[in-house]
Amino acid sequence: MKLNVGWFSFTCCEDSTIVFIELMNERFFEWRKLINFKYFRTFKSNNSIDDLDIAFVEGAISSRKEEETLRKIRENSKKLVAIGSCACTGSPANQRNFFDEKTKNEIQFILDRFNHKEFVLPLSDLVKVDDYISGCPMDEKIFLAKLDQYFKEFELINA
Template sequence: MAEKKRKLVVGWFSFTCSEDSTILFTELLNDHLKEWKKMIEFRHVKVLKSHNRLENLDVAFVEGAISSEKQKEELQRIRDNSKYLVAVGACACSGQPSASRNQFVSEEINFKVFWFLEHFDYSQKVRKLSDFVKVDDEVLGCPMDPDLFLKVLEKYLKICTTEK
């Protein structure tokens, strides 16, 4: 039977981080937008559009570490709506460097950190994605390695878009 191709449905999400991988992703659009528009539906990408939908994603690309209960719940919601979840950049893959406050020891720094912990909705520790949900792939780098991202994207284009 002939193979029928459909679009890969993608989401892009950012948690606690500097969003540099998001910047690299938008830079990649300079070279790839024309080709990607034919193959990819960007269903939830806040940096590209204001009306976003979360349901039935093929791949969720998630940047940043998790630093609050609310973020943890949001990450779980993304996982529940995605076939595959890819951690993008060091903060998402390992927690660091966003999680560096976990190691602060000086009393003065601790005082400042405690003030933030008391006044905002932050967890005691900053964590990597895989501490909370299943991660199917990692795009390492700080920020992400764009070539690695393209390889992972290619992999899921092959896996998800060919219906027999």
């Protein structure tokens, strides 16, 4: 038995994804026995969001399409974990929320063209978030400790 994991990136610079890929240099063989990556577009082309045990979600939500996808991920995941500051708090990906009126007017055509929301939001404004791993990018020590905790919760390693 393995943990069915999805890794998702929304509006952000994707640095926590890079941290995770770098961790694989040391952990790949250990994780291969414990994790089934069902969705990870950075290194897989064949992806599915069905029946996820854990969805790790990086980035803030800025468009209606992202919101729809996030809600779909929530419906299909036992646990949803916000990864990094943008997902946890919205910042710094939400800088446009604080633009003055003049600057907002200047970018409005981009928001209209790409069906963006009025504000860029953290995940918890839209769906239930089960856990948070903060940092910009995510703190890798906290991530590794949490991952161990999830392996125990899902009974893949002994508590």
